[in-house]
Amino acid sequence: MGIQQLVFLVVSAAVFFIAFKKYKQIYRNIFLGKPQIISDHKNERWKNVILVAFGQKKMFKNFIPAIFHLFIYVAFLLTQIELIEILLDGILGKHRIFAEMLGGFYTFLLNSIEVLSLLALVATFVFLYRRNLLKIPRFVKSELNGWPKLDANLILIGEIFLVTGIFLMNSSDGLLQKMDTSHYPFTGDLVISSVAGSLFLSDLDINTLQMLERTGWWLHLFVVYGFILYLPYSKHFHVFLAFPNVYFSRLEPRGEMENMPAIMNEVKGMFGLPVETTQDGQGDVNMDFGAKDVFDFSWKTILDAYSCTECGRCTAVCPANLTGKKLSPRKILMDIRDRATEIGDNIDSGKKEFFSEGENTGDPEYFRKNYNDGKNLFSYISREEIHACTTCNACVEACPVLINPLEPILELRRYEILSESAGPPDWVPMFTAMENGGCVWQMPEEREKWRTEIGSPS
Amino acid sequence: MAEATAEGFVPEILFWVGCSGSFDARAQKVTKTFAELLIKCKIPFAILGNEEQCTGDPARRAGNEFVFQMLALQNIQTLNMYGVTKIVTACPHCFNTLKNEYPALGGNYEVVHHTTFLQSLFNEGKLQVKGGSFKGKKITYHDSCYLGRINGIYEAPRQLLEALEVDLIEMKRCKTNGLCCGAGGAQMFKEDEPGQKRINVERAEEIVETGAGIVAANCPFGITMVTDGMKAKDKQDDILVYDISELILQAGLEIQK
Numbered sequence: 156m157g158i159q160q161l162v163f164l165v166v167s168a169a170v171f172f173i174a175f176k177k178y179k180q181i182y183r184n185i186f187l188g189k190p191q192i193i194s195d196h197k198n199e200r201w202k203n204v205i206l207v208a209f210g211q212k213k214m215f216k217n218f219i220p221a222i223f224h225l226f227i228y229v230a231f232l233l234t235q236i237e238l239i240e241i242l243l244d245g246i247l248g249k250h251r252i253f254a255e256m257l258g259g260f261y262t263f264l265l266n267s268i269e270v271l272s273l274l275a276l277v278a279t280f281v282f283l284y285r286r287n288l289l290k291i292p293r294f295v296k297s298e299l300n301g302w303p304k305l306d307a308n309l310i311l312i313g314e315i316f317l318v319t320g321i322f323l324m325n326s327s328d329g330l331l332q333k334m335d336t337s338h339y340p341f342t343g344d345l346v347i348s349s350v351a352g353s354l355f356l357s358d359l360d361i362n363t364l365q366m367l368e369r370t371g372w373w374l375h376l377f378v379v380y381g382f383i384l385y386l387p388y389s390k391h392f393h394v395f396l397a398f399p400n401v402y403f404s405r406l407e408p409r410g411e412m413e414n415m416p417a418i419m420n421e422v423k424g425m426f427g428l429p430v431e432t433t434q435d436g437q438g439d440v441n442m443d444f445g446a447k448d449v450f451d452f453s454w455k456t457i458l459d460a461y462s463c464t465e466c467g468r469c470t471a472v473c474p475a476n477l478t479g480k481k482l483s484p485r486k487i488l489m490d491i492r493d494r495a496t497e498i499g500d501n502i503d504s505g506k507k508e509f510f511s512e513g514e515n516t517g518d519p520e521y522f523r524k525n526y527n528d529g530k531n532l533f534s535y536i537s538r539e540e541i542h543a544c545t546t547c548n549a550c551v552e553a554c555p556v557l558i559n560p561l562e563p564i565l566e567l568r569r570y571e572i573l574s575e576s577a578g579p580p581d582w583v584p585m586f587t588a589m590e591n592g593g594c595v596w597q598m599p600e601e602r603e604k605w606r607t608e609i610g611s612p613s
Numbered sequence: 614m615a616e617a618t619a620e621g622f623v624p625e626i627l628f629w630v631g632c633s634g635s636f637d638a639r640a641q642k643v644t645k646t647f648a649e650l651l652i653k654c655k656i657p658f659a660i661l662g663n664e665e666q667c668t669g670d671p672a673r674r675a676g677n678e679f680v681f682q683m684l685a686l687q688n689i690q691t692l693n694m695y696g697v698t699k700i701v702t703a704c705p706h707c708f709n710t711l712k713n714e715y716p717a718l719g720g721n722y723e724v725v726h727h728t729t730f731l732q733s734l735f736n737e738g739k740l741q742v743k744g745g746s747f748k749g750k751k752i753t754y755h756d757s758c759y760l761g762r763i764n765g766i767y768e769a770p771r772q773l774l775e776a777l778e779v780d781l782i783e784m785k786r787c788k789t790n791g792l793c794c795g796a797g798g799a800q801m802f803k804e805d806e807p808g809q810k811r812i813n814v815e816r817a818e819e820i821v822e823t824g825a826g827i828v829a830a831n832c833p834f835g836i837t838m839v840t841d842g843m844k845a846k847d848k849q850d851d852i853l854v855y856d857i858s859e860l861i862l863q864a865g866l867e868i869q870k
Contacts, residue, residue, distance in 0.1 A: 425683075444678065477815060479808035481807070546758075546798030565676065568674075572677045579803045589671075593684060594632045595801075596632065601662075602636075609649055
């Protein structure tokens with residue numbers, strides 16, 4: 156076994172071990188949310204995955220970013236083939252294992268990867284420009300200050316290194332093929348690296364070229380491993396989660412808020428109506444309603460939060476945000492994610508102070524009942540934010556990966572009104588009028604007064 | 614409805630008037646207009662009158678599920694008692710709640726928004742819409758969130774405007790991208806949160822930009838908010854806000870015998 160092969164195996168094992176632990180932690184964090192079975196309408200769900208996730212349908216509401224994002228996305232998908240080759244070469248100590256297996260198709264494949272990588276590189280510079288110089292409103296909102304802004308730039312810089320690695324590897328390899336045919340299988344002429352090679356590398360000797368080829372190879376691999384380890388800390392986790400998130404996205408009519416059977420049954424009981432006992436949540440008076448923390452949301456909402464790319468299309472169309480109110484749907488999602496991560500980290504710290512009682516069984520149900528760090532989501536999200544929502548669904552419509560920012564806002568409102576009996580004081584007279592007079596306003600007149608002013612209907 | 618039942622008369626539709634349609638002076642006009650159109654088209658209809666209560670939409674969206682359930686369950690009892698099968702309403706918020714939220718509580722009806730209903734009357738030839746005074750006039754249309762983005766109804770109201778032969782000028786933010794008027798989610802019943810601008814003013818500015826003289830609307834909240842926005846821009850005399858049913862009635866009707 157060569158030294159390179161050994162280093163490769165050790166590094167790879169370490170990377171996958173660390174990544175596995177971290178990814179498992181996020182999986183656990185998502186299921187800190189309440190259980191919800193989503194197994195209906197499989198065909199419609201797959202259709203969404205194909206159109207919205209793979210097909211990027213919603214991205215194309217906004218053509219310019221969509222086309223550049225498409226370059227990076229397709230390059231990302233296609234480069235996976237090259238990555239598989241790199242991994243196989245690394246494990247087996249071979250060089251370009253696919254070259255002989257695939258023949259002419261290999262040349263076509265590498266050329267496709269090269270063209271897309273160049274397009275992706277252009278897209279990367281366009282995105283750096285859009286984020287840092289163009290001052291697009293959705294990229295300069297306060298919730299992006301600090302880490303989110305740096306995160307967005309870091310991945311773009313990583314992308315530049317990745318593409319550099321590919322071209323460095325391919326162009327030096329192309330020259331080496333002419334010098335040492337036994338070690339460097341023929342790949343066919345590659346459209347970009349052959350030009351780059353003859354422009355920049357043609358005067359170099361075989362040793363330098365070999366070193367450059369290895370540098371490109373390892374650079375590519377290290378950037379990929381870097382991404383794998385970095386993604387769980389980044390908004391770029393969407394490259395994985397966008398797909399399941401789209402699959403599990405809500406299919407109910409947008410205008411339907413989730414029913415609360417516990418309250419329905421209590422009110423039915425009050426009116427002497429028959430109560431269906433099969434429904435869950437039988438009038439437990441001590442129960443909290445709505446959501447005050449991540450434990451109270453469906454796991455799907457936490458998945459939404461971890462899938463968010465912080466692109467801000469939701470915030471850019473939010474009427475409240477557009478008119479200077481504090482509400483930003485993107486921030487709500489980011490807060491839910493950050494809170495879930497905070498809880499997850501505290502749980503993993505193993506400190507007893509975060510648990511009120513009992514033995515930590517690692518079960519989400521145990522955390523839900525016993526976790527307490529003196530904080531909740533309202534430590535992140537102010538009342539002002541949730542009060543500003545008009546439920547217009549513009550954010551829901553805007554999200555390219557079918558995140559629903561409205562649901563958690565309404566769940567927080569439910570907690571505030573039902574469990575805390577708080578909320579905007581302006582709403583109190585409305586509730587009173589509705590309860591007492593069946594109308595949003597306290598009205599002294601009759602409902603059908605207008606009738607006397609036209610020809611009488613039945 | 615009570616009288617109709619007593620007389621053994623089964624109306625084709627129940628006209629759900631809603632709180633705004635019943636009590637708000639401006640929305641009352643729309644109610645009367647739509648009732649007049651129904652009478653002229655000889656569509657037998659009934660109202661619940663004092664037996665109608667708020668659908669509970671603003672309470673539910675404010676977070677008060679308790680009040681919502683109280684109202685919804687009472688309304689469903691009333692509707693089921695009269696054996697109502699088809700409901701038409703001029704309020705997209707009532708429309709949405711009746712259509713999408715009452716089924717889970719045991720209220721299943723065919724629910725139609727009045728613009729869709731008028732459009733089907735027009736398609737069936739029962740309602741002859743003509744251009745009249747609006748022919749060639751610059752008119753813009755405000756998609757309400759609860760009819761448009763939330764229930765996907767963009768075309769029925771536009772087809773009515775087309776039948777009126779107006780020069781429809783779309784706003785930049787229309788259809789799926791339509792901008793809210795600022796009233797939904799029980800915002801209608803509270804002061805705005807601190808900000809730089811009211812949402813209806815933002816919408817009003819966009820309306821002014823179109824150069825239209827009339828805004829066609831489909832929602833009582835929308836009419837209130839947009840009208841207030843026009844006042845804020847001092848354009849209340851130049852740009853008038855009407856419900857689509859009002860435009861149809863004003864243009865004049867030819868009633869099929």
